[in-house]
Amino acid sequence: MPQHNVTPQRPLLAMTMGDSNGIGPEILAQALARPEPWQYCRPWILGDTTVMEAELRRVNAACTLLRADTPEEAGQAAEGQLPITDCGMPAPARKPGNLDVAVGACVLTWIRQATQWAMDGVVDGIVTGPINKEAIHLAGSPFQGHTDFIADMTGAPEYKMCLFTDSMRIVHITGHLSLRDALDEVKQDRIVQSIRIGYEALQRMGLAAPKIAVAGLNPHAGEAGRFGREEIEEIQPAVETCQAEGIPCSGPYPPDTLFGRMRAGDFDMVIAMYHDQGHIPLKLIAMDEGVNVTLGIPIVRTSVDHGTAFDIAGKGIAREDSLCQAVRFAAQLAGLPRYAGVGAQRNGE
Amino acid sequence: MPQHNVTPQRPLLAMTMGDSNGIGPEILAQALARPEPWQYCRPWILGDTTVMEAELRRVNAACTLLRADTPEEAGQAAEGQLPITDCGMPAPARKPGNLDVAVGACVLTWIRQATQWAMDGVVDGIVTGPINKEAIHLAGSPFQGHTDFIADMTGAPEYKMCLFTDSMRIVHITGHLSLRDALDEVKQDRIVQSIRIGYEALQRMGLAAPKIAVAGLNPHAGEAGRFGREEIEEIQPAVETCQAEGIPCSGPYPPDTLFGRMRAGDFDMVIAMYHDQGHIPLKLIAMDEGVNVTLGIPIVRTSVDHGTAFDIAGKGIAREDSLCQAVRFAAQLAGLPRYAGVGAQRNGE
Numbered sequence: 001m002p003q004h005n006v007t008p009q010r011p012l013l014a015m016t017m018g019d020s021n022g023i024g025p026e027i028l029a030q031a032l033a034r035p036e037p038w039q040y041c042r043p044w045i046l047g048d049t050t051v052m053e054a055e056l057r058r059v060n061a062a063c064t065l066l067r068a069d070t071p072e073e074a075g076q077a078a079e080g081q082l083p084i085t086d087c088g089m090p091a092p093a094r095k096p097g098n099l100d101v102a103v104g105a106c107v108l109t110w111i112r113q114a115t116q117w118a119m120d121g122v123v124d125g126i127v128t129g130p131i132n133k134e135a136i137h138l139a140g141s142p143f144q145g146h147t148d149f150i151a152d153m154t155g156a157p158e159y160k161m162c163l164f165t166d167s168m169r170i171v172h173i174t175g176h177l178s179l180r181d182a183l184d185e186v187k188q189d190r191i192v193q194s195i196r197i198g199y200e201a202l203q204r205m206g207l208a209a210p211k212i213a214v215a216g217l218n219p220h221a222g223e224a225g226r227f228g229r230e231e232i233e234e235i236q237p238a239v240e241t242c243q244a245e246g247i248p249c250s251g252p253y254p255p256d257t258l259f260g261r262m263r264a265g266d267f268d269m270v271i272a273m274y275h276d277q278g279h280i281p282l283k284l285i286a287m288d289e290g291v292n293v294t295l296g297i298p299i300v301r302t303s304v305d306h307g308t309a310f311d312i313a314g315k316g317i318a319r320e321d322s323l324c325q326a327v328r329f330a331a332q333l334a335g336l337p338r339y340a341g342v343g344a345q346r347n348g349e
Numbered sequence: 350m351p352q353h354n355v356t357p358q359r360p361l362l363a364m365t366m367g368d369s370n371g372i373g374p375e376i377l378a379q380a381l382a383r384p385e386p387w388q389y390c391r392p393w394i395l396g397d398t399t400v401m402e403a404e405l406r407r408v409n410a411a412c413t414l415l416r417a418d419t420p421e422e423a424g425q426a427a428e429g430q431l432p433i434t435d436c437g438m439p440a441p442a443r444k445p446g447n448l449d450v451a452v453g454a455c456v457l458t459w460i461r462q463a464t465q466w467a468m469d470g471v472v473d474g475i476v477t478g479p480i481n482k483e484a485i486h487l488a489g490s491p492f493q494g495h496t497d498f499i500a501d502m503t504g505a506p507e508y509k510m511c512l513f514t515d516s517m518r519i520v521h522i523t524g525h526l527s528l529r530d531a532l533d534e535v536k537q538d539r540i541v542q543s544i545r546i547g548y549e550a551l552q553r554m555g556l557a558a559p560k561i562a563v564a565g566l567n568p569h570a571g572e573a574g575r576f577g578r579e580e581i582e583e584i585q586p587a588v589e590t591c592q593a594e595g596i597p598c599s600g601p602y603p604p605d606t607l608f609g610r611m612r613a614g615d616f617d618m619v620i621a622m623y624h625d626q627g628h629i630p631l632k633l634i635a636m637d638e639g640v641n642v643t644l645g646i647p648i649v650r651t652s653v654d655h656g657t658a659f660d661i662a663g664k665g666i667a668r669e670d671s672l673c674q675a676v677r678f679a680a681q682l683a684g685l686p687r688y689a690g691v692g693a694q695r696n697g698e
Contacts, residue, residue: 178567178577180532218527219624228527256628260636275568276626279605284630287609 009335010042011124012074013327014114017047018129019107020091022308023096023318028129029055030320032082040331044074044123045084046110048091052084058316071122087113096314104135111146118299124334125300126150127326130308135346146177146303154162156297160197163278163305164293164329165286168262169269170278171198171295182274186217186230191238191271197295198269199247204335207348213258213267214239214251215277221254235273245285288319291326293333300333302326359391360473360683361423362676363463366396367478368456369440370447371657373665377478379669381412381431386673389680393423393472394433395459397440401433407665409659422473436462441549445663453484455482460495464502467648473683474649475499476675478658491527495652496643505646509546512627512654513642513678514635517611519627520644531623535579540587540620546644547618548596553684562587562607562616563600564626570603580655584622637668640675641683648684653676 018024028045029052031037044050045065045087053065068074068083078081092102096104113124128146134142151159161175173194174182195212202210214235215221218228225232235252241251251271253261259281262270272278284291290305304322312318367373377394378401380386389467394401396412399566402414417432418500438458441451463475476494485492492498500508510524522543523531545559551559563584564570574581584601591598600620602610608630611619621627631639639654655669661667 003674175570176576177573178530178579180577182527183532219525219628221526222527228529230527232400255625256632257636259629260633276604277629279568280626280629281633282610283605283608284612284633287606318569 005260010040011331012044012122013041013330013334014044014046014117014123015128015327016048016107016110016114016128017045017052018127018304019135019308020048020051020094020103021096021100022130022132022310023313024129024131024308025055026058026313026316026318027320028052029059029061030318031323031327032056033059033061033281034320034324037327039330041124041334043082044068044295045082045328046087046114047129048094048106049084051091051094054094056082071117085113093238094314097133098308099132099138099310101135101138104132104137104139104141104273107131108136108139108149109143111149112153112291115150115301118301119154124252125330126303127330128301129323130304130306132308132310144305146294147175148302150294150299153301158193159294159296160194161199161231161275162198162293162295163282164302165282165289165290165325167265168259168282168285169198169202170272170282171195171201172271172272172275172278174274174277179274179276182318183230186234188212188234188238188241191235192196192241193296194239194271195238195242195247195249196245198271199242199249201293201295201333202268205329205332207268207313210248210268211266212247212249212269212271213253213262214249214271215255215258215273215280216252217255217273219254219256221252230273275295289321289325291322291329293329299337300330302330302333359389360441360526360680362390362679362683363393363395363466363470363472363475364676365456365459365463365477366394366401367476367483368439368484368657369397369400369443369452370449370662371443371479371481371659373478373480373657373660374404374443374673375407375665375667376653376669377401378408379667380672380676381405381411382408383669383673386676387490389677390473391426392431392676393417394431395463396433396437396478397443397455398433400440400443403443403687405431420466430672434462435459436603443663446659448484448487448659450484450487451484451486453481453490456480457485457488457490457498460498461502462477464648464650465498467650468503471538474632474651474679476672476679477650478672479653479655481659483655487529492496496641499648499650500646500692503646503648506644507542509543510624510641511547511550511642511644512631513640513651514631514638514674517608517631517634518547518551519621519631520550521619521621521624521627523623525624528623528625532566532579535583535622537587537590540584542645543620544587544591544596544598545594547620548591548598550642550644550682551617554678554681555616559597559617560615561618561620562611563594563598563620564604564607564622565601566604568603568605571587579622584658589641638670638674640671640678649679649684651679651682660671
């Protein structure tokens with residue numbers, strides 16, 4: 001396959017560098033030194049030019065930077081040119097592993113701009129690099145992290161935290177809640193909404209006949225009400241509602257064997273009833289390759305499934321796998337014509 | 350290694366056949382046709398002689414049956430002889446896949462006798478084959494399954510459901526409860542008791558310096574109280590209590606990355622806060638090789654981690670892996686001198 005297999009339909013993806021003192025710039029350069037991301041999309045970096053240039057040089061990337069602050073400028077990128085903007089906020093000199101409020105302010109600007117462009121239809125989706133929560137807090141952000149910031153900007157009433165790998169796609173009906181609070185959210189409405197959102201994503205990704213499994217909540221999915229009644233009172237009715245809408249879903253299934261069944265190909269997606277029900281199996285199988293996908297917001301957004309890794313930043317040893325996958329899933333979700341090797345992937349899996 | 354590496358210290362293990370219409374007899378014969386179980390222990394079968402004979406013949410096992418209804422008779426087994434008793438309850442003619450109340454009655458008798466022998470010190474431990482819950486119910490048992498039956502016989506106030514594989518050992522602080530009820534049991538006392546029981550088991554298994562990790566309950570172990578306070582109020586104090594007793598434990602750890610860390614060798618055992626927290630990762634990694642270990646009862650008891658598989662019974666296609674592992678762990682837990690290749694295993698892992 002040629003390295004830069006240009007097709008005009010490739011989606012334009014805004015990629016935020018993340019905290020410039022973390023591993024973000026390193027994995028971004030490493031990813032863009034590989035041919036795959038260019039086959040899936042046209043990248044447009046939001047981050048610091050000096051930092052990015054140094055990292056591209058370090059990995060001998062074939063591309064060169066093109067300063068591009070507007071869509072028109074980005075659109076002029078020729079073969080092998082990588083458009084980049086710092087949105088008027090260049091980062092301080094890179095000090096790997098250093099918590100810096102000034103970096104936090106840059107990061108927030110880059111994310112805000114990328115999100116705005118996605119909402120305006122200027123870009124087809126965004127891929128976000130890892131940020132330091134404390135740095136953005138110190139820089140004045142009231143948000144916990146990326147996801148609630150982006151959700152708030154897009155006005156989404158409720159987003160779904162999803163984890164995707166090649167063999168596992170998991171939609172969580174709730175996110176960062178205590179397990180006790182999460183139990184109170186195991187309700188028909190929320191489950192129905194999650195199934196619908198998950199189904200829409202699978203359709204956008206080009207899966208022809210997706211199979212969605214809905215997990216139970218209790219051990220053995222409650223064994224017909226012997227250990228809990230949520231399966232009977234909330235989950236089963238939600239499944240039936242969605243089935244009546246024509247969504248190919250089933251369940252509730254015993255949680256402890258369900259994820260193995262998905263990996264084996266029985267299902268394309270699992271709707272998980274709480275954070276760790278999905279995170280435990282995914283992290284066990286794909287510690288460094290999982291991708292966070294934010295569904296339920298009106299833009300395409302994926303993210304790496306790891307942090308800034310300050311302890312190894314600047315050493316050039318971080319792996320770019322999660323970021324490469326994040327780019328691939330964003331391109332798929334962007335829903336443009338099925339890219340060779342992406343939309344077609346399903347059948348070859 | 351010689352096939353029958355006899356040492357007098359090998360523990361005597363009672364092995365119940367389980368439901369004779371399920372896969373129990375098949376996997377028992379297949380396991381005993383392999384050399385390993387004989388290296389770990391001296392087996393004594395409780396089950397039907399005719400059924401067992403047919404299965405041993407099917408797999409060309411090197412051993413021959415020796416009718417042995419008493420410890421003295423079992424003790425007379427020579428090299429290559431497999432002692433067996435039906436406890437005066439021969440099973441009806443085998444009909445694979447058939448639910449039979451008469452079989453349920455036999456099964457109960459065999460388990461009762463094995464447990465009694467273990468309590469009397471006649472055998473060093475028991476390994477139980479898969480039973481059909483409905484068959485024992487129909488035969489008059491008020492118990493859900495093996496484990497509560499055995500726990501009741503031994504007078505144990507509370508047993509712990511544990512899952513062991515070569516790379517993962519998980520002690521659950523609760524068993525078959527709804528998730529909501531299980532949350533109410535995340536209390537210091539119960540956690541302390543579980544850590545102590547887990548530590549004792551690791552010591553009996555000959556692990557010189559075991560490392561026990563205690564899982565958190567909430568996402569990210571609660572992030573310092575932001576998503577739930579059980580880590581602060583119950584789990585951390587329990588860990589400190591056990592540390593003060595000299596038990597090498599630590600935690601609470603974020604549940605979603607903990608099981609990968611155990612597999613990687615960071616820990617020898619995880620104390621899980623609810624059923625699926627441990628069952629999801631274990632079943633994902635070791636679908637057919639996990640072993641149920643009942644801790645907290647005054648006898649050594651292990652069990653296969655699967656059911657009777659009526660759908661494939663009689664076809665000779667069931668795998669004996671879980672049973673072989675169950676025999677190995679029972680031998681280890683029996684705590685007799687460290688068997689070559691068993692107690693020593695830890696260092697070679």
